Amino acid sequence: MMKTKQMKTGIRIFTITILLLTFGITRAQEVVHSIGVRLGGNGIAYKYVEDQYRGFEAILGFRERGIQFTGLVEAYKPVKTDRINNLYFFWGGGGHAGYKGVKKEYYRDNGNGFELYTERKYNPVFGLDGIFGGEYHFYSIPLAVSLDYKPYMEFFGEEIFRVDLWDFGFTFRYTF
Secondary structure, eight states: OHHHHHHHHHHHHHHHHHHHHHHOOOOOSOOOEEEEEEETTTEEEEEEEEETTEEEEEEEEEETTEEEEEEEEEEEEEEOOSSOOSEEEEEEEEEEEEEEEEEEEEEEEOSSSEEEEEEEEEEEEEEEEEEEEEEEEOSSSSEEEEEEEOOEEEEETTSSEEEEOOOEEEEEEEEO
């Protein structure tokens, strides 16, 4: 049920992004601000690029019945070829904080037999993140797309310490 709500929210945000792209104006390569949808890690991503070599990214992510805010500092390297001059590799790091929902089911004897009980708790999480990826900026429309790999480690949550090496994301961003 929760995934359905997140998917509906993601579809709505994606639709709004496409509408903004349809009515937006065209821009050159320089990108100052961008906002969009990150699929994979599921969230809303905002990026501010100071110059073509340094940027800051904030992601409001929804995972494991919870919400996390991630802040990243990123470095960029343009990939220049004869045909492509608006492709960038980026890497960086930062941290995240938020909470995760934990659902535990167990049977308990109530005197007349066993009943199934469900307990929901919300645990705080804090962690460190890395990010590596590629980003392409379109000239004709105000759109940037990126593919990234964002491994992280976190503290607290359901476990005391956890490492996730499988967080990949595909992000569509409206640039302004």
